[in-house]
Amino acid sequence: MNTINKNLYLFWQGTMLSYRALFAWLRPVTYMASKILMPLAQMFFFVFLGSYASNGKNVDFYVIGNAIQITSVSGIFGVTMSVGGDRDAGTLPYLFGTPSNRFIIFFGRAFMHIIDGAIGVVIALTWGVLLMGLDLSHTNLSALGLTILVTTFSTCGLGLLMGCLSLLTANVMFVNNFVYFSLLIFSGANVEVTALPAWMQFVSNILPLTRGIAASRALAAGASFSDISPLLVSEMGIGLIYGLLGYFLFSWFETQAKQKGTLETV
Amino acid sequence: MNAIEISNLNRVYRAQIGVFNRSIKEVVAVDDISFDVQAGELFGLLGPNGAGKTTTVKMLTTLLIPSQGSARVAGFDVVKQANEVRRRIGFIFGGERGLYWRLSGDDNLRYFASLYGVDPAVSKKRIPYLMELVGLQGRGNERVGGYSRGMKQRLHVARTLLHDPDILFLDEPTIGLDPVGAREFRNVILNLQSQKKTILLTTHYMFEADALSDRIAIINKGRVIALDTPSGLKGHVSDLSVVELETFGTPESVLEKLRSLPFVDALSVEDREQKQMLLVQTKRGAEAVPDVMAALDGQRIGRVIVREPTLEDAYVRLVGGQA
Numbered sequence: 001m002n003t004i005n006k007n008l009y010l011f012w013q014g015t016m017l018s019y020r021a022l023f024a025w026l027r028p029v030t031y032m033a034s035k036i037l038m039p040l041a042q043m044f045f046f047v048f049l050g051s052y053a054s055n056g057k058n059v060d061f062y063v064i065g066n067a068i069q070i071t072s073v074s075g076i077f078g079v080t081m082s083v084g085g086d087r088d089a090g091t092l093p094y095l096f097g098t099p100s101n102r103f104i105i106f107f108g109r110a111f112m113h114i115i116d117g118a119i120g121v122v123i124a125l126t127w128g129v130l131l132m133g134l135d136l137s138h139t140n141l142s143a144l145g146l147t148i149l150v151t152t153f154s155t156c157g158l159g160l161l162m163g164c165l166s167l168l169t170a171n172v173m174f175v176n177n178f179v180y181f182s183l184l185i186f187s188g189a190n191v192e193v194t195a196l197p198a199w200m201q202f203v204s205n206i207l208p209l210t211r212g213i214a215a216s217r218a219l220a221a222g223a224s225f226s227d228i229s230p231l232l233v234s235e236m237g238i239g240l241i242y243g244l245l246g247y248f249l250f251s252w253f254e255t256q257a258k259q260k261g262t263l264e265t266v
Numbered sequence: 267m268n269a270i271e272i273s274n275l276n277r278v279y280r281a282q283i284g285v286f287n288r289s290i291k292e293v294v295a296v297d298d299i300s301f302d303v304q305a306g307e308l309f310g311l312l313g314p315n316g317a318g319k320t321t322t323v324k325m326l327t328t329l330l331i332p333s334q335g336s337a338r339v340a341g342f343d344v345v346k347q348a349n350e351v352r353r354r355i356g357f358i359f360g361g362e363r364g365l366y367w368r369l370s371g372d373d374n375l376r377y378f379a380s381l382y383g384v385d386p387a388v389s390k391k392r393i394p395y396l397m398e399l400v401g402l403q404g405r406g407n408e409r410v411g412g413y414s415r416g417m418k419q420r421l422h423v424a425r426t427l428l429h430d431p432d433i434l435f436l437d438e439p440t441i442g443l444d445p446v447g448a449r450e451f452r453n454v455i456l457n458l459q460s461q462k463k464t465i466l467l468t469t470h471y472m473f474e475a476d477a478l479s480d481r482i483a484i485i486n487k488g489r490v491i492a493l494d495t496p497s498g499l500k501g502h503v504s505d506l507s508v509v510e511l512e513t514f515g516t517p518e519s520v521l522e523k524l525r526s527l528p529f530v531d532a533l534s535v536e537d538r539e540q541k542q543m544l545l546v547q548t549k550r551g552a553e554a555v556p557d558v559m560a561a562l563d564g565q566r567i568g569r570v571i572v573r574e575p576t577l578e579d580a581y582v583r584l585v586g587g588q589a
Contacts, residue, residue, distance in 0.1 A: 006383045013380035017373055021366035090363030093329055094425070098381040099352040105381070258331050261279050261324075 007104050014108035022085030022109070023078060034077075035120055039070040043124055046190050047132055063134045064220055065189035067124035068151055068213045074117030075155025075208070076162055076180050080172060082109040083163025083250075092167075093263055096254055106247050109163070110156040117152035118145075138222040147219060150232050151212025154239025158208050160246030167253050188213050208242060211235040268338075269433050269464035270303035270326065275335035277321050277488075295321040297488035298335070303466060305432070308459050310479030310496075311468040314585055318488040319468040320359070323437045326466070327357045340433055353382070356426030360438035362418040367411035371402060371421050374410055375428060382429035389428065396424035400454055416447030423454055433464045440474065452478065472578035482577075486585045496577055503575040503583050506531060507551040509558055511544040512568035524561045529554055534582045541568070547579055 020026060025034045043066040050062035083106070086092045095105070128134035136144070162179065166172035184190055186200060187209040193201055204210045212235045215228040257263040277296040283289050296318040303309040311319050324330035326339055328348040337344045340354040365374050372393055379389035397406050400420035410418060419439060426434060436455070440448040448471075455478055458465060469475050475482055476496045484492040484499070492499060516535075524546070525533045532547040544562075548554040552572045559567065 006385075009386060010380045010383070013377055017366070017369060017377040020373075021369045021377070026368070089366060090361075091366065093359065094364050094378070095381065097327055097329055097352060097357060098378070099349040099383065100381040258329060261277075261321075261330050263324075263329055 007101055010100060011104045011108045011111075014105055015111040018082055018085075018105075018109050019112035022082045022089070023112075025078070025081070035073060035116070036123060039073050039120060040124060040127060043067060043070065043127070046184075047128075050190060059132055060134055060220060061217065062190065063125075063128035063132050064216050065187075065213050067121055067128055068148070068216050069183060069187060069189040069209065070120045070124050071117040071148070071152040071155045071212075072158075072180055072183050072209060074113040074120060075152060075157075075159040076176050076183075077159075078113040078116060079110045079156050079159030080163040080166050080176055082113065083160060083246075084166025084172060087167050092257075096257070096263065102251060102254070103247060106160065106250050107243065110160055110243070113159065114149065114152045114156050117155065118148045121148045121152070134220075136220060139220050140223075140225055143225040143228065144216060144219045146225075147212055147215045147228065147232060150235050150239070151209060151216075154208035154212065154235045154242070157239035157242035157246070160243045161249065162246075164246050164249040164253060167250070183207065183209055186210070206238070208235065208238050211238070267305045268302040269305040269307070269340060270309075270466065271338045272302070272322075272326075273300050273336050275299050275322070275325060275337055276333050277318075277325060277330065278333045294488050296325070296332075299485070299488070299490045300335075301483055301490060301493055303464060305464050306462045307480045308455075308465045308467060308478055310475040310482035311466060311485060312470075312472070312475055312482055312581060313468075313485035317485045319485055320437055322485070323357070323359075323435050323466065323468060327355060327435050328352055353429065354431055355433045355435060356429070356431040357435040358419075358422045358426050358437060358439050360419075360441035362415050362442070365410045365418060365421060365425070368409060370407050370409055371397065371413070371417075371424075372406035374421065375406075375424060378425050379428045384429050392428065392430075393424075396427055399427070399457065400424045401450060414447075416443050416450065419443060419447070419451060420454065423451075423458075427458075431463075434458065434466070436465060436467045438468055438470065440469065440471065448474075472576065472581055476577040484581060484584050492580075492584050499580045499584075500575060500577055501580075503547065503580045505549055506547045506575050506579065506583075507549070507554075508573050508575050508579050509544075509546040509548060509552075509554055510569075510571040510573065511546070511558065511562070512570070513542045513544055513562065514540065514566045514568070516542055516544070516562065516565050520562060520565060524558065527557065527561060529557065532579075532583050545579070545582070547575070547583060 025031050046066045047059060047062040051059050086095055129136060162172065162176055165175060186204045186207055188204060193204045193210060196204060211231040215231040218228050275296055276298050279293045279295055281291045283291050313319050321330065325332050326337055326344060328344050328351050331345055339351045342350040344351050375393045376389060397403050400423050402417060402420055410421065440451050443451060452474060467478060479496060481495055482499055483490050521535065524530060529548050529550050530546055534545045536543040546558055555570060
């Protein structure tokens with residue numbers, strides 16, 4: 001077996017097994033409550049609140065914004081668990097004691113959450129169509145599907161960075177919650193980015209999700225794939241930057257732990 | 267041929283103390299140790315808590331960078347050629363953590379096999395073989411969370427053998443196991459020894475080290491204070507006898523009085539539930555018993571035995587009764 005095949009096998013095994021091993025919500029009741037009911041309840045809350053505030057004019061705006069924002073449940077919380085779970089399982093020394101490719105291990109931890117997050121968005125959009133009158137009749141559904149995948153990928157990039165923080169501290173869930181709820185505002189899910197103060201718009205532009213939501217809204221309004229492709233490329237780029245930052249933090253953490261002898265104390 | 271070569275190895279931990287008046291506290295965990303382990307040898311590393319055993323193992327398994335000195339494992343430098351070392355070693359740290367409890371035993375092994383780059387066709391055959399080797403045949407489909415502590419420890423052994431390493435580091439592998447589990451585990455180690463694996467074993471259990479090891483290094487306060495075969499180490503106390511006395515709640519002042527008697531070479535105390543076992547090392551053998559009893563005047567004394575010294579007695583003498 002050559003190196004490429006070994007790495008592909010490692011990626012596949014690492015993806016599937018680490019998802020099952022480290023994703024603490026992977027039990028039917030917990031999964032339903034955390035990944036389906038809670039995001040849908042959040043979506044309904046903001047849709048009804050927004051609809052009430054705008055006299056029922058902007059329902060699609062809130063449905064799409066909040067449905068796409070659901071990617072961050074997988075992207076932030078799911079990926080953090082999958083990266084930081086080794087800390088709780090005590091498997092970090094055994095992981096770092098292998099000659100395996102760290103890049104593949106690291107990004108393999110996020111892969112299933114991209115699929116998982118995208119499925120969550122599709123469920124939310126389906127509820128939006130069935131219960132809230134979301135109209136996708138003029139939408140390029142293939143482009144919307146790709147947009148959902150790219151947006152989930154970029155939020156997972158942020159999740160990889162957050163996951164590395166969870167290797168350094170036991171209290172990362174506080175930070176995760178802060179980031180998750182900040183995205184509700186900064187990403188434009190519930191407030192037009194252009195309506196935000198300048199400094200908030202700056203933050204919006206360096207976060208994942210913002211462009212994905214804008215692209216999805218544009219597609220729902222009938223835009224073509226070529227219209228939204230610049231947004232997708234930017235969204236992908238932001239996800240990659242966060243993912244790479246996470247990887248460098250992961251590598252830095254491994255080196256520091258070996259130099260300072262903190263591997264067993266994290 | 268040497269499987270492990272350690273030369274003037276040193277490790278200092280630095281900890282920052284205080285918030286406003288910050289200062290750095292340095293702790294020397296391993297202090298200039300040197301020894302070699304031959305290929306196929308089972309080498310025991312003994313020492314009290316905090317002696318530097320685990321720190322040494324961590325440096326040899328590439329998980330900790332030495333402050334000074336060098337170490338080569340399987341001919342490769344543990345810092346500069348870490349990945350070459352990792353391909354050729356397996357290691358276990360005591361305890362049941364370090365496995366994915368939500369996965370089955372087989373899936374744990376499958377995942378670690380991929381981390382070591384084992385060909386899937388090889389691991390498919392090797393996993394059932396290893397599960398049988400460690401006595402877990404038929405349990406591979408069960409979640410590890412439902413395994414007993416002993417089963418988890420044995421799964422760790424299977425995990426460490428997935429890539430068929432030549433050198434194994436077993437850091438207190440039987441800690442926390444019940445006597446039956448510990449005996450089964452020792453049989454697994456003997457099996458590995460018969461396969462000509464080089465094994466570095468750290469343990470607190472002297473009889474375990476005595477029964478299994480070809481040679482033993484005793485480490486205390488980061489330094490190797492003795493290195494010999496088990497019988498060679500026992501030679502350090504061949505001139506002594508050990509008087510064992512079963513007592514109940516002997517106060518420290520009485521123990522100090524006993525310790526200060528001129529014919530007492532060393533005294534160690536083992537707490538066994540409500541009882542205490544006093545182990546008095548002396549050159550006077552049975553003749554010392556009346557004087558020892560006199561020193562314990564007023565204390566409740568149970569069984570008294572005079573016996574030949576063991577490896578544990580040699581260890582106690584070498585580390586100065588600090589164990």
